[in-house]
Amino acid sequence: MTGKLDELKDRALKELRTDQDLILLTIFSTLLAAFGVKIANEYVITGSMLISPLFNPILSILVPIFADDKKSFWTSLKSLLTVLLLSFSVGILFWLAIYIIGGYEVISTGIFKISVDNFLVAMILGMVGMLLWIWPKVYNTGAGVAIAISLVPPIAYSTMYLIYGYYDLSLNYFLAFLVNLFGTLIGGSVVLFFYKRGNYKTRL
Structure with missing residues (x-):
């Protein structure tokens, strides 16, 4: 059954x-x-979400799991964590520089309410994203899903509040990022599960 995922695994790597x-x-x-x-x-x-490369690597890490390729999975996980660490590091350095320069006053946005609905939306969009990823003819339209998933802005808010000492808000936006991340992974997993069983075709 893993042979069906060979093409996707090459793209994922x-x-x-x-x-x-x-x-x-x-x-x-x-x-x-x-x-x-x-x-x-x-x-x-919105522009930052359009050019963000995080969406595809997050979905790509699922392919080695369903292909039963442990070596590729650990390689993929290492690469994904490296990219996420880089994104958070850039955010921290940016806000640290702004903090040192001064002249910017942080306005609290208040606690971002994280609900089951947020997770379900991320899960559905993860399913849509994986479908777009599987179907080459519509693959380029995945940018719209990347916007809706909103992976990068929570990083920007979380690192800003971290540097300026709003630790509760920083944690809140970090959790919002995790909700989007895991919702995307679960949604993508559902699609790959049925794809591996032969219920999806790679072309429309």
Whole structure:
């Protein structure tokens, strides 16, 4: 049954390769999100989500699991954690620089209410994202799903509140990121489960 996933596994390994493109897009998308938060510009924040490379690696890590390839899984997990660590590090360095320079006053957005609905939305979008990832003809439309998932802005808010000492809000937005992350993983897993069983085709 794993042979059905060979094509997807090759693509997954490419998506999770920590090459120059992945690193640069991670840095730029995080910086854009942080600048968007700083100047309170939703358009800039949306732009950061459009160029964020996090969505594809998160879904790609699921393929080695369903292909029963432990070696590729650990390699994929290491690459994904490296990218996520880079994104959080860039956010921390950005806000640390702003804090040292001074002249910026943080306005509390209040606690972001995390509910079951947030998780279900992330799960559904993870399913849609995996379908788009499987179907090459509509793969490029995945940018819209990446926007809805909203992975990068929570990182920008979490690191900002961390540097400025709003630890409860920092934790709150970090949890929001985790909800989106795990919801996406579970949703993608559902699609891959049926795909492996032969209920999906790779083309529309």
